[in-house]
Amino acid sequence: MREDASVMHVDADAFFASVETRHKPSLARSPVLVGGTGPRGVVATANYEARAVGCRSAMPMSQARVLCPAATVLTPRFPAYAAHSALIMGTLRQLSPLVQPVSLDEAFVDLAAGPFAADPVTAADLARRLIYNRSGLVVSVGLGRSKLIAKLASDADKPHGFTVVPGENEDEFLMPKPVGALWGVGPATEATLRTLGIRTVADLRAAGRDDLVRVLGDAAGWNLYRLARGDDPRPVVVEREAKSVGAERTFAQDLLRWELPGALEDVLARALRRLGRQGGGARTVTVKVRLSDFTTLTRSVTLAHPTAEADQLREAADAALTAANPVEPVRLLGVSLSGLTHWAQLRLPQDEADGAAVDGLMASEDLAEAPTVSSASPDRVPTPDESHLLDDAPPDEAVGRPALEDDADDGDEERLPAPLTPHTVALGLDVSHPHHGAGWVVRAEDGLVTVRFEGPNTRPGPDRRFDIRRELLMRVDPPEPCPPARLTSLATLGKADELTAMLLPDESTRRTPDGSSGTSAGSSDSLV
DNA sequence: TCTGGGGTCCTAGGACCC
DNA sequence: TCTGGGGTCCTAGGACCC
The missing domain is CATH 3.30.70.270 (Reverse transcriptase/Diguanylate cyclase domain)
Structure with missing residues (x-):
């Protein structure tokens, strides 16, 4: 250490x-x-x-x-x-x-x-x-x-x-x-430890390793002994490679049996879109079903080879759902794709397949020298968590791209700006009005939407109400991150000051959105 | 008051092979 | 005829994290 x-x-x-x-x-x-x-x-x-x-x-x-x-x-x-x-x-x-x-x-x-x-x-x-x-x-x-x-x-x-x-x-x-x-001690482990009289780390340290392993299992026991x-x-x-991608959805009201296939298709489509962005294939499809009484079932199907073909993965998902055979109403449906590879088994379109030796496995990296998500903004690598939130271009448009269309219509992935509709309106969304400018949705009832016109570093804004069936409001991208109106003066950074100057030659001349210098302390009165 | 959604890792049991 | 043990792969469930 x-x-x-x-x-x-x-x-x-x-x-x-x-x-x-x-x-x-x-x-x-x-x-x-x-x-x-x-x-x-x-x-x-x-x-x-x-x-x-x-x-x-x-x-x-x-x-x-x-x-x-x-x-x-x-x-x-x-x-x-x-x-x-x-x-x-x-x-x-x-x-x-x-x-x-x-x-x-x-x-x-x-x-x-x-x-x-x-x-x-x-x-x-x-x-x-x-x-x-x-x-x-x-x-x-x-x-x-x-x-x-x-x-x-x-x-x-x-x-x-x-x-x-x-x-x-x-x-x-x-x-x-x-x-x-x-890390790793949640409610269940905590309760188990309590039965041994273990409440604090000091108690834990006094406990025998064999006791911990016996009660918590090999991995957790050893882990806690060391921690x-x-x-x-x-x-x-x-960086760590993603092991699985998936999607799930809890329904506002429990689903009945006949509604499941349609709902599965919906959830699967989202999972497939995420797989498509990864640019590879998956071998195992796991369907998760949560019943009205909150019991949770999972059933999985593992294919002979990893694939990115929507039809094959859909077939597997259908089979898994059939195996789960939920007899009670369903509150949640999920699909997870695992056994991920950079490789996907491709089935080429008929006219390209004849005489081609390209059958079978192709590396997705080889499909195109395509810009990846991370290269879009050179100074960061998205975590698996966030990667799906950021990219606005599917990685590869080139040769024999698998039948996974990123048709980007998740609602949360809609291209903006787009007109606000009663269907897409939600509390807190960023909107823009041709005369009043940028604001956010405070209230929404039927077609009546109240917008508060304010943004970072503005004064608290006024509310106005619109009938979006008659008046146009646009959904827009959120404001970019920006310095606060009240900056910590760099002069107060003390020792960090020189390092800042070294790291960021232009930091001291950075300007706040209202145009005041970022270095002046107390620019709080610069509110618009 | 009634339990989200994205994941990772672990365990136990069974099938199968040698 | 009865009995082995190890390794690998798969599955289902569950704990945990943010």
Whole structure:
């Protein structure tokens, strides 16, 4: 294990909700819930104002609304989150080439591999300041000798935390933590451990390895035995290949048997589109069915060869659904494609196939020297999580492309701008009006849509109501990430100052959208 | 109050082969 | 006639993460 606390974990605080309040100034300092707005929606992120009254991630939205009737409820805007994520990851990559995104809002960084190996603390401080100055988003940062410690450190002082745990303080830091704080210990494992009288990491360390393995199994037992000792050699790795892609959907009302084939086709189409973007094939199709009583069945079919052919994969999905044979109403249907390969078995169109030796396996990489998602914006590599949110061009248009059309009509992938319709309207969406400009949907009833005209760094905006059956409102892309009106003056960066200048020669002349200089402290009165 | 959606990894059991 | 053990692949279910 390394000597220095040079593994950094960065975690954006209440990420989705923070991007929302960044774009919607009228919501600042008021409770916001981002998540599913339907009858079976859950909370993806609650901001700190909503958490104060008990709202939490993964809580049913209906429950959160009862706890916090004053909250503004918004539909997630993934493109906006992806853009802010890209900015965060890009900033981190200036500090080290070894950046491992964990999700849209979280990443590990191995600072020992970068230009600041000699001073990780300064680099970590720089990270949070740069991210704030470029996006207005607040992150929490933790530094430790391992991922385990770095992650716990970033969590120790949220929001806007900055915690460094040097090697000699690790035990003191780790021992009092509840076991549930450890990576891999969820509710079930926590309950099991409690039956052994194990509640804290200190308890865990006192436990025998054989006992842990007996109760938790080989992998989890060994893992916890080591983590309890602060022993976590996992390196920060830049990229991991996706093992599966899929899609699933919970229906507003349970589906009856005769409705299943159509619904499966729908979900499969989304999974296939994701597979198409990966540019390879899959060998195993798994169908997931959740019944009205919440019991969950999965059935899978493995083909002889990986394929990207929609028809073959559809046949397998149909067979898997038949095998699952749900007799009760179905609340969720999912399709997952695994056994992914870069290779896909291609069936060439008849007129091209004759006499061609190109039959069989072709490497998708060979199909075209096509731009990939990551090359579209050179300074980042999307995580598997976000990759589907970003690309606007299918990777290969060339030779013998498999029969997977990216017909891009998921609703969430519609090309913008596009007219807002009663069908596509959702709370929080970005819209534009020819005279009043950019705003977001505050309310929608039938064809009547209320829009609040505001954006990043504007004053809280006025509401106006439109009848979209008679008046045109356009759905538009979200605002780009941009510096906040109130910048942390670079002069207050202290030691980070010189490093900033070195990293970003033009940072000191960067201008805020309203035209004021980014270096002047207190440009807060520059609100439009 | 009634439980999302994207994933990863692990386990146990059975089939099959040598 | 009865009995082996290891390895690999597949499947279903479940825990976990964000």
